[in-house]
Amino acid sequence: MSCACGSGRVATDCCGRWHADAPAPTAEALMRSRYSAYVRGDVAYLLATWHADxxxxxxxxxxxxxxxxxxxxxxxxxxxxxxxxVEFVARFKVGGQPAVRLHETSRFVREDGCWFYVDGAFS
Structure with missing residues (x-):
C-alpha cells in the first residue's frame, strides 16, 4: 500500500518507519509523516512530534x-x-463539503537529534 504522504513508496518503507519510533532524518520527512498521521488519525504521534513549547x-x-x-x-x-x-499544500474534504486547500509554511526545530514541529503560518 502506498504511503499517504504521496512519496510513491510503500508505507512501511516511508512514514511507517517514523510512526514506529525511528526519528525522521529531515524536517520534510517529519512533516510528511505528520500528514500521514493526520490521515491515520494517530493523535499520539502528532503530539510526540509537536514541540513541547x-x-x-x-x-x-x-x-x-x-x-x-x-x-x-x-x-x-x-x-x-x-x-x-517546510512549505506544503494539503488537501482535504469534510463530509459533502467542497475540498479545502491548506497552504502552510511550517517551522521545525531539531533537539537531541529529533525534529519537532513548532508552528506554521497559513497562506
Missing amino acids: TRPDAASLAPDPATRWLGLEVKRAVEDGDTAV
Whole structure:
C-alpha cells in the first residue's frame, strides 16, 4: 500500500518507519509523516512530534471521521542547522463539503537529534 504522504513508496518503507519510533532524518520527512498521521488519525504521534513549547492538548487533535485527506504537495523544504522551514499544500474534504486547500509554511526545530514541529503560518 502506498504511503499517504504521496512519496510513491510503500508505507512501511516511508512514514511507517517514523510512526514506529525511528526519528525522521529531515524536517520534510517529519512533516510528511505528520500528514500521514493526520490521515491515520494517530493523535499520539502528532503530539510526540509537536514541540513541547507549542504542543496543544490531545482533545484539540481528535480526528473528525467525516474528514477525508486527498493529498499532499511539498513546495519547498529548507534546513539551516537545527532549524527548518517546510512549505506544503494539503488537501482535504469534510463530509459533502467542497475540498479545502491548506497552504502552510511550517517551522521545525531539531533537539537531541529529533525534529519537532513548532508552528506554521497559513497562506
